[in-house]
Amino acid sequence: MKILRLVTSFRGKDSISFQLGNAIVEKIRLSYPELDMTVMNLAKNELPHLNEVHFSSFITPSDNPALREALYHSDNAIKELMSADIVVIDVPMYNFSIPSSLKAWIDHVVRAGITFRYTENGVEGLVKNKKVFLAISSGGVYSEGPMKEFDFTEKYLRNILGFIGINDITTFRVEGSAIPGLQDNALSKGLQSVATYSL
Numbered sequence: 001m002k003i004l005r006l007v008t009s010f011r012g013k014d015s016i017s018f019q020l021g022n023a024i025v026e027k028i029r030l031s032y033p034e035l036d037m038t039v040m041n042l043a044k045n046e047l048p049h050l051n052e053v054h055f056s057s058f059i060t061p062s063d064n065p066a067l068r069e070a071l072y073h074s075d076n077a078i079k080e081l082m083s084a085d086i087v088v089i090d091v092p093m094y095n096f097s098i099p100s101s102l103k104a105w106i107d108h109v110v111r112a113g114i115t116f117r118y119t120e121n122g123v124e125g126l127v128k129n130k131k132v133f134l135a136i137s138s139g140g141v142y143s144e145g146p147m148k149e150f151d152f153t154e155k156y157l158r159n160i161l162g163f164i165g166i167n168d169i170t171t172f173r174v175e176g177s178a179i180p181g182l183q184d185n186a187l188s189k190g191l192q193s194v195a196t197y198s199l
């Protein structure tokens with residue numbers, strides 16, 4: 001069982017999404033003790049923002065050294081994704097959405113002809129047979145209540161991952177970590193939801 005773990009909070013070990021992601025990995029390990037895990041810390045080792053050269057390298061196969069170098073980030077990120085059975089993504093909510101480091105990963109991974117293609121019947125995702133766990137942390141509460149419509153984190157990730165063929169997605173949350181009355185139990189509640197989940 002091969003796991004790809006994407007770490008996206010810049011808060012290191014204090015990060016709540018990281019702690020939630022750890023709990024998910026340990027839960028998976030109970031069922032698959034021989035886990036083979038690759039960690040991409042996108043907060044520490046950021047992929048570059050997609051630029052003109054990167055995009056040219058996507059659409060124009062070339063031996064040009066600059067284009068080949070530009071393609072490396074995308075090829076490597078896609079290789080890691082394709083070879084994983086399970087992907088665990090730690091996601092702190094930033095401004096109702098995802099960290100830009102995770103958006104940069106998405107921009108390098110969503111590639112026409114490689115991870116999706118256009119067909120006469122519409123778009124076909126080419127990333128098959130993956131299970132994704134999202135470990136989302138937020139200061140407010142977005143799974144229910146008045147802020148639900150502001151949650152562009154889970155909604156966006158489900159849609160963009162679905163676009164490339166990944167539809168088996170389970171979300172765990174630690175939410176309300178900034179809200180008096182909720183913050184004290186927010187992490188333990190999130191960790192408990194992982195503990196009681198049946199894999």
Ligand SMILES: Cc1cc2nc3c(=O)[nH]c(=O)nc-3n(C[C@H](O)[C@H](O)[C@H](O)COP(=O)(O)O)c2cc1C
Nearest residue numbers: 009011015016017092093094095096137138139140
């Ligand atoms: C730049 C930034 C933007 C944030 N935006 C939001 C937000 O829109 N909504 C929210 O509920 N919390 C927001 N927060 C709070 C974080 O989502 C929350 O503290 C989360 O637990 C951080 O995850 P981490 O501990 O894994 O880094 C923001 C935090 C930062 C640093």
